[in-house]
Amino acid sequence: MTPHLEARLGDFAETVLLPGDPLRAQFIAESFLSNSKQVTGIRNMLGFTGEFEGKRISVMGSGMGIPSISIYATELINHYGVKNLIRVGSCGAIAPDIQLRDIIIGIGASTDSGVNRARFAGLDYAATADYTMLSATTKAAGELDIPVQVGNLFSADLFYHPDHTLFDTMEKMNILAVEMEAAGLYGVAAEYGAKALAICTVSDHIRRQEQLSPAERQSSFSEMIQIALRASLTI
Numbered sequence: 001m002t003p004h005l006e007a008r009l010g011d012f013a014e015t016v017l018l019p020g021d022p023l024r025a026q027f028i029a030e031s032f033l034s035n036s037k038q039v040t041g042i043r044n045m046l047g048f049t050g051e052f053e054g055k056r057i058s059v060m061g062s063g064m065g066i067p068s069i070s071i072y073a074t075e076l077i078n079h080y081g082v083k084n085l086i087r088v089g090s091c092g093a094i095a096p097d098i099q100l101r102d103i104i105i106g107i108g109a110s111t112d113s114g115v116n117r118a119r120f121a122g123l124d125y126a127a128t129a130d131y132t133m134l135s136a137t138t139k140a141a142g143e144l145d146i147p148v149q150v151g152n153l154f155s156a157d158l159f160y161h162p163d164h165t166l167f168d169t170m171e172k173m174n175i176l177a178v179e180m181e182a183a184g185l186y187g188v189a190a191e192y193g194a195k196a197l198a199i200c201t202v203s204d205h206i207r208r209q210e211q212l213s214p215a216e217r218q219s220s221f222s223e224m225i226q227i228a229l230r231a232s233l234t235i
C-alpha cells in the first residue's frame with residue numbers, strides 16, 4: 001500500500017488510463033474491459049484492472065488538478081511499477097478551429113503551475129508527451145477513422161481564472177485547449193522514467209461559450225477511450 005492506493009503489488013497493469021473522474025474510471029472498466037476488478041478505492045478514487053483484447057490494462061481516477069494527479073502518478077510509477085500513463089480527460093477549447101467533441105492529443109503542455117520549475121532547478125521545462133505513445137495513438141485513431149488534433153495544451157491551476165485576457169494570449173500562442181493535469185503528468189513521468197500522454201475531448205469552448213450536454217459527453221468520451229485502448233495494445 002501507499003498513502004493513497006490500497007492495491008497489492010502486481011494489481012496494476014503496466015499501462016494505466018487516468019480520467020480525472022473516478023466514476024469515468026468505473027464506466028471505462030465496466031464498458032470496455034473484460035474480467036475487471038476494483039483494485040483501489042481510498043477516498044473513492046476508484047481504480048480497476050481488467051483486459052482489453054487480451055492485454056492487461058488498468059484505469060483509475062486521477063482527481064482534478066496537478067497536485068492530485070501528481071500524487072497518483074508518482075505512487076503508480078514508483079510503488080507499482082507502472083510504465084505507461086494515459087490521461088483521458090476533458091478540456092475547454094481555445095483555438096477557433098476546434099469544435100465541441102474534437103479529440104486533442106497534447107504533444108506538449110504549457111502551464112501556470114510551478115511544479116516543473118520545482119523539479120527542474122527553477123528553469124522552464126518543456127513538458128512533452130512520450131513520442132512512441134503519441135505515434136501509437138495517432139495511428140490507432142487513424143485505424144478507427146476518428147479524427148484527432150495534436151498540439152499544445154494549457155494545464156491551468158485555476159478552473160475559474162480571474163484574468164480572462166490570458167485566453168487571448170493562449171489563442172495567440174496557438175494553445176488548442178485548457179485542462180488541468182497534463183503538464184504535471186508529463187513532469188512526473190520524466191522525473192521517474194515513465195511514459196505519459198494526455199488525450200482530451202473538448203467538452204466546452206471557452207471562447208464561444210459552448211458546451212456539450214451530458215449525453216454528448218458520454219458518447220464523445222467513448223471515442224477517446226477506444227483510441228487510448230487501441231494504442232495501449234502497441235506501447
Ligand SMILES: O=P(O)(O)O[C@H]1O[C@H](CO)[C@@H](O)[C@H]1O
Binds near residue numbers: 020088090159180
Ligand atoms: O474531465 P477531467 O479529466 O477531470 O479533466 C478536466 O475536468 C476537470 C475540471 O472540470 C479538470 O480535471 C480538467 O482537467
Ligand SMILES: O=c1cc[nH]c(=O)[nH]1
Binds near residue numbers: 091
Ligand atoms: O479544465 C478545464 C476542462 C474543461 N473546460 C475548461 O474550461 N477547463
